[in-house]
Amino acid sequence: MKFIYHIFIIYLFIIAQTTFIEKYNIFGIKPNLLLILITSISLFNEKTISTIIGFFIGFVYDIVSSKVIGLNALFFMYMAITYSETSKIIKKNFLINTIYIFIFTFFYNIFNIAVLSMFNIKKFNIRFSISILIECLYNSLINIIFYILNKKIFCLTNNPKLNKKEALF
Amino acid sequence: MNKYFKNKYKTLVLTLTIASSLTILISIYNEQNALFFDSFSNFFLMPIQKLFTYTEYALYDFFHHFENVSDLLKENEKLIAEIENKNVEISKIQSLVIENKDLKKMLDLRQNSPKINIEISKIISRNAGNIYKTFTLNKGEADSIKNNQTVITVDKYLIGRIHEVGQNWAKVITIFDEKNAVGARVVRSLELGVVESDYSFDENLCKMTAISSLTDITIGDYVETSGGGGIYPEGILIGTVLEIHKNPGSIAQTATIKPLADFNNLKNVFILRYGE
Known part of the structure; x- marks a missing residue:
């Protein structure tokens, strides 16, 4: 049942990311909802499931919006692993959670641009570095909303005996 | 190495x-393989992609529709305003067309009657009531308008005469007004009479009095001004005979006259200035 639920959530987020999120851009930069989704899923699921989901989301995202298939899959998978490994710390601290998403957004973009530059697919420029910073801030801001949703509505983040079946993600 | 592969998670x-x-x-490197991979992945993912798309x-479309509603409302308001403006313009053009026709008629009249000075004037107000017995024109003393000058329609039918004159306005009393009596004659037989108002008759009609019982008059005869009385020039059509009322034992008879001028739809009129 949870598998179908996850598929449904991923489906919704990918649609959101590829459709109306365009309208909510800041200086032309839109947030990466899938990155935020992985953090939320990884916090409330087992490491193996988080890894597979991270890979799956990345892979679907690659197919939907990337020319290089596997790039997002690889990064999202390792991101999910990192989140799962450190979920106990992240759940308890709101600030760490926000810093994490900021750093992951930053590295996600650096990783992408590094690989693409390496193979001469895209070149790095100053404008891109500014857009990375905006995206980092935007993602952090949206992540706060998800964090509050998890904490206030589902009362989960600070509960040491977390019932994973009741988690939002 | 074997130990590593024994850990399922690490293997995964x-x-x-x-x-x-x-x-x-x-x-990145092998376009052919990439194409194959694309085809392979598309085979499985195309239905999902289609679903996504x-x-x-x-x-x-759903959200755009709501965005469009506000745009459409604004556009609708703009178009309504434009239509109103266009209607005003059309109305002005129609008014100009009517005025143009009237001016042409005045020109014809001037060419046919060189001794008469004709002033075209607009009706700017009417008195209350269904049939207007008096109305005000937009020409006055400044345009050499004087009392008792004859007022006719653009089709040269009698309306009445100037009764009061201001600097730039003049009041007209029509042939329906009880103060107004017009020396008239039957066009066919030239028999004389007087056309005047009579409230016993229909308000759209006048009566012709002082007609001899021996006069040759029939229904449908045209009646025009006779020039008697010195106010109205002769030869201006007033109306047609609608009914004849013979009084037994009397030497006079009366006739009901239907004016030719359409008093309800007057807009421009001609003022005749003789001897100037």
């Missing part, structure tokens, strides 16, 4: 990493 991570790296390299378009 390693497999996925290798798979991702390979697909990255394939999609369909949903994307559906959602876009």
Whole structure:
């Protein structure tokens, strides 16, 4: 049942990311909802499931919006692993959670641009570095909303005996 | 190495990493393989992509529709305003067309009657009531308008005469007004009479009095001004005979006259200035 639920959530987020999120851009930069989704899923699921989901989301995202298939899959998978490994710390601290998403957004973009530059697919420029910073801030801001949703509505983040079946993600 | 593969999770991570790296390299370096991979992935994912795309378009249309509503409302308001402006313009053009026709008629009249000075004037107000017995024109003393000057329609039918004059306005009393009596004659037989108002008759009609009982008059005869009385010039059509009322034992008879001028739809009139 949870598998179908996850598929449904991923489906919704990918649609959101590829459709109306365009309208909510800041200086032309839109947030990466899938990155935020992985953090939320990884916090409330087992490491193996988080890894597979991270890979799956990345892979679907690659197919939907990337020319290089596997790039997002690889990064999202390792991101999910990192989140799962450190979920106990992240759940308890709101600030760490926000810093994490900021750093992951930053590295996600650096990783992408590094690989693409390496193979001469895209070149790095100053404008891109500014857009990375905006995206980092935007993602952090949206992540706060998800964090509050998890904490206030589902009362989960600070509960040491977390019932994973009741988690939002 | 064997120990590593015994850990299922690590095997999974390693497999996925290798798979991702390979697909990255394939999609970058080998276009053929990339195309094959694309085809392979598309075979499985095309239906999902189609679903994504369909949903994307559906959602876009859905939200775009609401965005459009406000735009359409604004556009609708703008178009309504434009239509109103156009209607005003059309109304002005229609008014100008009527005025143009009237001016042409005045020109014809001037050419046919060189001794008469004709002033075209607009009706600017009427007194209350269904049939207007008096109305005000937009010409006055400044335009050499004087009392008792004859007022006719653009079709040269009698309306009445100037009764009061201001600097730039003049009041007209029509042939329906009880103060107004017009020396008249039957066009066919030239028999004389007086056309005047009579409230016992229909308010759209006048009566012709002082007609001899021996006069040759029939229904449908045209009646025109006779020039008697010195106010109205002769030969201006007043109306047609609608009924004849013979009084037994009397030497006079009366006739009901239907004016030719359409008093309800007057807009421009001619003022006749003789001897100037």
